[in-house]
Every structure is written in C-alpha cells, then in structure tokens.
Amino acid sequence: MRHLIVSLRLSSLLVVVLALLPGAGASAASIPHGTVDLVAENQWIAPGRQTYLGLNFQLEKGWHIYWINPGDSGQPPRVQWHLPDGLSAGEIEWPAPRRLGASTIVDFGYDGAVMLLVPVRASSTVPANKTARIVAELSVLVCREICVPGKTQISLSLPIESAAPEPDARGSDLFTTARKSLPRKPPDDWKFTVNNKKDSFILIAKLGRQISRAFFFPLAESQIDNSAPQVIVPAATGFQLTLKKSDQLLAPIKRLEGVLEISANQTYVIDVAVGNAL
Amino acid sequence: MKKFIVLSVVFAMVLLAVPPLILAAKVGEPAPDFTGTASNSRTYHLADYRGKFVVLEWHNNGCPYTRKHYESGNMQKLQKQWTSQGVVWFTIISSAPGKQGYVDANGENTYIAKMGAAPTAALLDPAGTIGHFYDAKTTPQMIVVNPQGVIIYDGAIDNRPTDDAKDIAGATNYVNLALGQALAGKPVETAATRPYGCSVKYKGSWF
Numbered sequence: 142m143r144h145l146i147v148s149l150r151l152s153s154l155l156v157v158v159l160a161l162l163p164g165a166g167a168s169a170a171s172i173p174h175g176t177v178d179l180v181a182e183n184q185w186i187a188p189g190r191q192t193y194l195g196l197n198f199q200l201e202k203g204w205h206i207y208w209i210n211p212g213d214s215g216q217p218p219r220v221q222w223h224l225p226d227g228l229s230a231g232e233i234e235w236p237a238p239r240r241l242g243a244s245t246i247v248d249f250g251y252d253g254a255v256m257l258l259v260p261v262r263a264s265s266t267v268p269a270n271k272t273a274r275i276v277a278e279l280s281v282l283v284c285r286e287i288c289v290p291g292k293t294q295i296s297l298s299l300p301i302e303s304a305a306p307e308p309d310a311r312g313s314d315l316f317t318t319a320r321k322s323l324p325r326k327p328p329d330d331w332k333f334t335v336n337n338k339k340d341s342f343i344l345i346a347k348l349g350r351q352i353s354r355a356f357f358f359p360l361a362e363s364q365i366d367n368s369a370p371q372v373i374v375p376a377a378t379g380f381q382l383t384l385k386k387s388d389q390l391l392a393p394i395k396r397l398e399g400v401l402e403i404s405a406n407q408t409y410v411i412d413v414a415v416g417n418a419l
Numbered sequence: 420m421k422k423f424i425v426l427s428v429v430f431a432m433v434l435l436a437v438p439p440l441i442l443a444a445k446v447g448e449p450a451p452d453f454t455g456t457a458s459n460s461r462t463y464h465l466a467d468y469r470g471k472f473v474v475l476e477w478h479n480n481g482c483p484y485t486r487k488h489y490e491s492g493n494m495q496k497l498q499k500q501w502t503s504q505g506v507v508w509f510t511i512i513s514s515a516p517g518k519q520g521y522v523d524a525n526g527e528n529t530y531i532a533k534m535g536a537a538p539t540a541a542l543l544d545p546a547g548t549i550g551h552f553y554d555a556k557t558t559p560q561m562i563v564v565n566p567q568g569v570i571i572y573d574g575a576i577d578n579r580p581t582d583d584a585k586d587i588a589g590a591t592n593y594v595n596l597a598l599g600q601a602l603a604g605k606p607v608e609t610a611a612t613r614p615y616g617c618s619v620k621y622k623g624s625w626f
Contacts, residue, residue, distance in 0.1 A: 213556045213557065213618065214556060214557045214615070214616060214617055214618040215618075216580060216581065216582070216615070242618070242624070243624075244621075244623070244624065245551070245554065245556070245621070245624075246556050246618045246619065246621075246624065248618070280581075280583075282483075282582065284617075286518070286519070286620070286624075287481065287482075287519045287617070287620075288482065288483060288617050289483070290483045290582045362613045363611075363612070363613045387613075388445050388446070388554075388573070388611060389573075389574060389611040389612060389613050390611075391446070391610060391611055
C-alpha cells in the first residue's frame with residue numbers, strides 16, 4: 142500500500158516535471174471557470190508541411206463555451222494568431238456541438254473538456270534549425286447560468302526541422318479524441334434534399350436504413366428556430382426532419398449547411414441545396 | 420342574458436389573453452400589448468402609446484453584453500437621443516428573483532441614477548410575462564414598435580456581437596437605423612437580426 146502511494150506521488154511528480162519541460166506541453170492559462178492550453182500534434186514543424194495545434198479547454202462542471210454558431214445567445218471563442226514569417230494558421234475545425242439549454246432559449250456548444258483543432262501551414266521557405274514561437278491571443282465567453290468573458294494569451298515554442306515531423310506522444314490522446322469528435326463527410330450514397338415550405342424546411346435523408354433519431358445544428362445563425370422541436374418522421378430508407386424557420390429569416394436561402402447528428406458518435410457535415418418553395 | 424354577457428366577456432378576455440402566448444411577436448405583426456409596473460412605481464400599458472414609436476430594451480445589469488453598452492455610455496446616449504425626439508423607451512428586466520440581473524424597484528432606481536440612464540421607464544418583469552410575449556432571448560435585445568402598434572425591428576442592438584466596448588465605435592446600430600428610416604417615412608431595411616448577448620434569466624431557466 143505504502144509503495145502504491147509512493148509510486149502515485151512519483152508519477153504525479155513526473156507529470157509535473159513533464160508539464161514544465163519546454164516544447165509541446167506548454168503550461169495551461171486560466172480562463173473563467175477553466176483552463177486552456179496550446180498543444181502541438183507534432184514534435185516539430187517542417188517546411189512545406191501542415192501540422193495541427195489544439196486549443197485544449199478544460200471547464201469546471203456545468204460551464205460551457207460555444208460552437209461557431211452559438212445559437213440563441215453566447216459567442217464562439219475567437220483567436221488572433223501571432224506567428225513567425227512563413228507560418229499561417231487556418232480556420233478552427235469545430236467538433237460537433239451539443240444542444241445546451243431547454244425551453245425557449247437554446248444554445249450550441251461544449252461543456253467539460255473540448256479541444257479545437259487549428260491547422261498551421263509552414264511555407265517551404267521557412268528556415269530550418271530555428272525555433273518558432275507561436276502565440277494565440279484568445280477571447281472566450283464561458284457560461285453556466287451566467288456568462289463570464291475571459292481573455293488570455295497562450296504560447297508554444299516548436300523547433301523547425303527539415304525532417305518529416307513526428308507526432309508528440311504527449312498530445313496524441315487529445316488529438317485522437319478531438320478528431321473523433323469532428324463531424325464527418327457523409328457516405329457518397331447518402332442523399333439529402335431540403336424542401337422549402339412557408340414556415341419550415343423539410344430535410345429529407347435517404348441513408349439506406351431507417352433512422353428514428355436525428356438533430357440538425359445549423360451552421361449559420363438566423364436560419365432555423367433553435368428552440369423549436371425538430372420533428373422527425375422515420376422512413377424505411379432514412380427520415381424526414383421538420384426544421385421551423387427562424388423569425389429572423391426574411392430572405393430566401395439557397396443552401397442549408399450544418400451538422401447532422403444521428404447518434405453521439407455519428408455526426409456529419411451536410412450542405413444541401415434548398416428546393417423551390419412548395 | 421346578463422349571465423350570457425358576463426360569460427361572453429370572460430370568454431372574450433380569455434381569447435384576448437391567449438393569442439400573445441401562442442403567436443410570439445414577429446416583425447410586421449402587431450406588438451403584443453402588456454401592462455408593466457415600473458421601478459418608478461407607475462403602471463404602463465403599451466396600448467396607451469399608439470401614435471408614438473416605442474423601443475423595448477431587454478436588460479440585465481450583470482450581463483457582460485449589457486455592461487458593454489452601459490459602461491461605455493452607449494445605451495444612455497441612445498435613450499437620450501431618441502426620447503428627446505418623442506420616442507418612448509422601456510427598459511425591461513425579465514430576470515427572475517435570485518437570477519442575474521434581478522432588481523427590485525429601489526435597486527433599479529439606484530442603477531438608473533448611477534449610470535445616468537434615461538429610459539421613459541424601467542419595467543420590472545420578474546415573472547417573465549412581457550419577455551415571453553415577445554420571446555425575448557438575450558440581453559440586450561431591442562424591439563421597435565411603430566405608431567400603429569406594429570413591430571418594425573426585432574433583434575440585436577448593433578452588428579458587432581461581442582462584449583468588448585471597443586467594438587461600439589464603427590458598429591452599425593440597428594436601432595438608430597430602424598428609427599431613422601421609419602421617422603423619415605421609409606421602410607426599415609434591416610428589420611430582423613439575431614439578437615446577441617446573455618440569455619434572458621427567466622424563472623425556471625437553468626442557464
């Protein structure tokens with residue numbers, strides 16, 4: 142028993158020591174009701190290649206942050222990158238969100254732990270054998286019943302080497318989990334159509350099997366009513382989902398884009414042309 | 420006969436009371452009437468203000484987005500600018516007791532004095548009745564009603580959905596735009612936007 146305690150202490154000491162090491166495991170910055178740190182997928186950056194960084198959020202129980210479309214209230218996290226010449230950061234790749242709230246106000250976001258992936262591209266002319274200092278200036282709104290805005294700066298120093306980059310074992314679980322949480326491209330044989338009715342869009346899905354549960358997260362604000370129930374009618378080959386139009390939708394839209402959730406592990410990015418008014 | 424009249428009146432009252440709950444307020448449709456008790460202890464009926472433009476502003480003094488517009492003086496400036504032109508401005512507080520932004524009359528009067536706020540009145544709506552009539556979702560959320568009692572704008576205060584006061588300069592203020600166009604006899608170009616801010620802290624809401 143005593144041995145166990147000692148070894149537990151040793152291992153926690155090891156964790157602390159690892160966290161203090163320079164490189165991929167930069168220390169976490171505090172945000173309201175949580176922490177955030179910047180994690181690198183690879184041990185170094187290679188000229189002419191793309192790598193991924195993760196904005197790794199850990200939130201206290203009950204607190205949440207927002208998806209790119211926050212829903213009825215809230216605001217997604219925003220990042221301003223400060224990168225050395227030759228490095229450029231792409232757009233955040235957003236994991237599938239969760240529906241937050243009930244009744245008349247519905248938001249979309251994440252609670253607990255979430256990592257937002259950001260691709261970083263290095264031009265082929267980036268000089269090797271140097272160190273790249275990457276700084277992210279982050280604004281984030283953290284909410285439970287109330288909302289608290291936070292601003293922080295997180296940074297990371299990564300070597301630039303010409304050899305093909307190798308993954309950093311310290312972040313590999315985080316990246317595996319983050320990738321699993323990204324909505325996927327639907328299989329090619331799935332067919333979607335959207336019918337345009339006066340007060341609603343009807344999303345018709347043909348997936349080759351009956352589906353009795355589905356939820357659609359709209360990518361753009363003000364297209365569908367976030368708090369209206371999404372009524373599903375299962376069909377032999379898929380389903381039909383009624384999405385009430387938002388009161389703020391005053392002009393017709395050409396496409397309906399968003400994330401379709403069939404189960405917790407099955408989320409898909411869909412982008413469907415809106416048919417003519419019926 | 421008398422009984423029939425009484426019953427009819429009761430029935431008519433029930434009918435009148437029900438529609439606003441079912442038909443949430445919408446741009447282009449009549450603004451649901453309401454009776455509100457203000458922090459100045461007076462009672463206000465929306466219907467008494469036919470013939471005037473009315474602005475409804477959902478408010479929560481603890482919400483970072485509300486604070487953006489009050490601590491910068493932006494909201495007070497709007498209130499003064501438009502009430503001086505005859506527009507009626509109701510600040511509406513739909514936070515339930517115990518929730519962020521809930522205030523009693525004294526608390527709101529102290530806040531108004533401290534912030535130099537200048538609404539026509541601040542209506543205390545702790546039961547969320549007025550908020551639900553209008554399906555108000557955020558603080559701030561802004562609604563403009565025209566002299567005919569029709570909603571001509573519903574949505575955000577401006578086009579910069581952040582809690583940062585630095586974003587006020589250069590933002591397009593939708594209330595100014597709507598009132599400016601409507602007072603000039605023009606149609607309101609941007610009549611509905613997504614309101615931004617904190618969720619309204621209604622009774623029974625968990626977030």
